[in-house]
Amino acid sequence: MSPSIWIAIYLPLLITLIIIIPQQQEIQKAVLLKIKKRKGVITMTNEMIKKYIGLKCKLSTGTYGTNIVGTILEINENWIEVETRKGKELINADFVQNIKVK
Secondary structure, eight states: OOHHHHHHHHHHHHHIIIIIHHHHHHHHHHHHHHHHHSTTOOOOOHHHHHTTTTSEEEEEOGGGSOEEEEEEEEEETTEEEEEOSSOEEEEEGGGOOEEEEO
């Protein structure tokens, strides 16, 4: 194969890997930082969640996972233990976007 064929095949791949993908990652990071700095955004704390212990709630993790319906049993450090119909589940409190009391 001649060098011009190699350049025609692999140059677009190199451009994609070296230039385009890192730029997209930087843009995504900038958007996430902008969302975090927006007014009115409050991070979920364990003290806020502790008042729902023993109540049947619907925990939403948004785009990270599914909605979980069950009774909140315990909160340790950053984990929420929930009793569902399937059994006990642990949820990372960082990914909980909202809680609705049923």
